[in-house]
Amino acid sequence: MSAFLRYEQDDHVVTLTMDEPERRNPLTGNSAVSDFIEAIKRIENDPSVRAVILTGAGSAFSSGGNIKDMERQSSGDVSGIQIRQEYRQGIQRLAHALFNLEVPVIAAVNGAALGAGLDLACMCDIRIASVNAKFAESFAKIGIVPGDGGAWLLQRTIGLSRAAEMTFTAQVIDAQLALEWNLVSRVVPPEELLPTARNLALKIAANPPHAVRLAKRLMREAIHARLDTVLELSAAYQALSHQTVDHREAVAAFLEKREPVFKG
Numbered sequence: 695m696s697a698f699l700r701y702e703q704d705d706h707v708v709t710l711t712m713d714e715p716e717r718r719n720p721l722t723g724n725s726a727v728s729d730f731i732e733a734i735k736r737i738e739n740d741p742s743v744r745a746v747i748l749t750g751a752g753s754a755f756s757s758g759g760n761i762k763d764m765e766r767q768s769s770g771d772v773s774g775i776q777i778r779q780e781y782r783q784g785i786q787r788l789a790h791a792l793f794n795l796e797v798p799v800i801a802a803v804n805g806a807a808l809g810a811g812l813d814l815a816c817m818c819d820i821r822i823a824s825v826n827a828k829f830a831e832s833f834a835k836i837g838i839v840p841g842d843g844g845a846w847l848l849q850r851t852i853g854l855s856r857a858a859e860m861t862f863t864a865q866v867i868d869a870q871l872a873l874e875w876n877l878v879s880r881v882v883p884p885e886e887l888l889p890t891a892r893n894l895a896l897k898i899a900a901n902p903p904h905a906v907r908l909a910k911r912l913m914r915e916a917i918h919a920r921l922d923t924v925l926e927l928s929a930a931y932q933a934l935s936h937q938t939v940d941h942r943e944a945v946a947a948f949l950e951k952r953e954p955v956f957k958g
Contacts, residue, residue: 699729700751701736706744706899707892708737715752721810721842723760727788734791741958744899744906746795747891748818749802755827758809759785764836781841785810789843792817794914796907798898802891803827803878808866813844816851819910820894821878823869824887829877831857835864850917852877902940903958 698719700711710733712719712726720726737743750756767777792799792814801818809832815821831848833840840848840861849857852875860867869881882890898906908931916924935941940956947954 697729698724698726699733701733703743706742706903707747707895708733708743708745709747709749709888709892712748712750712756715750715754717760718752718754718757718806719750719811720757720760721785721788721814723763727784730788731791734795737795737797741903743797744901744903744958745895746797746799747802747888747895748799748814749888749891750804752805753826754805754811755801755803755807756811756814757806758811758813758832761836764838785842789813789817789847793843793847796910798895798906798910800891800895802887803829803869804884804887806830808832809840810842810844813840813842813847816844816847821872822880822882822887822891822894823872823878824884825869825881826884827869827872827878827881828866829860829869829872830864830866831860832864832866834862900956902938902944902956904938904940905935908935 698712698714700709700713702709702711710730714720714724717724737746766772767780798820799818801815801821803815803821803823805824805826806828807815808828808830812829812831815829831840831844833844839845845861848860851857852860856875867875867877869878872878873881880890912924912928912931915927919927940954940958943956944954
């Protein structure tokens with residue numbers, strides 16, 4: 695579909711593969727952001743898609759920002775106002791679109807996820823890592839800050855203290871420590887990464903899609919909303935859910951002791 699992002703659909707599962715392995719799948723200085731936005735819109739408008747897997751081609755998941763592009767930004771030839779707009783109209787659009795996509799997204803982290811690459815993984819709902827994966831909130835090493843939402847995303851993923859440690863030191867952690875810190879939920883051998891992600895995606899896709907999408911929206915809202923607000927929203931979503939064909943099918947299948955057939 696694009697120069698950077700491969701879009702492949704098998705039944706109800708879409709696999710998005712960042713496909714610039716020779717450059718370690720950078721997210722700036724190329725078409726990455728526009729390709730992601732296009733893919734996310736396509737997924738949002740396709741009710742047949744029930745789960746998404748995001749991974750990288752080659753040895754890296756994503757190396758984050760393109761250093762050559764940073765060289766241009768630090769040259770003095772580009773104003774601060776222009777750089778601000780580049781972030782707002784660039785990678786920050788990706789953060790907003792991917793984080794708010796209602797279809798569940800599994801990051802299959804095959805290798806290095808550095809800087810914006812780590813933050814990209816944190817925009818996803820579930821992270822599975824190869825034993826070869828490594829992670830770093832590496833912005834401080836090159837004298838910049840997380841410009842893509844990482845300061846918000848990472849602490850909500852692993853907690854404030856560990857997020858601060860990763861951000862302030864910019865040190866690399868391996869897959870095992872990422873598992874201990876709840877940055878990822880599983881660590882598997884490289885050859886099992888995509889099969890494990892697909893098996894999980896199929897388990898998600900087996901459920902009524904409206905229920906999964908609304909549950910994800912509730913979880914997103916619960917991050918920053920008060921309990922009474924989330925309860926009110928839950929009641930509204932539940933009222934919609936009770937009236938769906940898939941809910942009626944689930945109830946009937948349970949009472950009839952058979953497997954349900956969900957049609958979305």
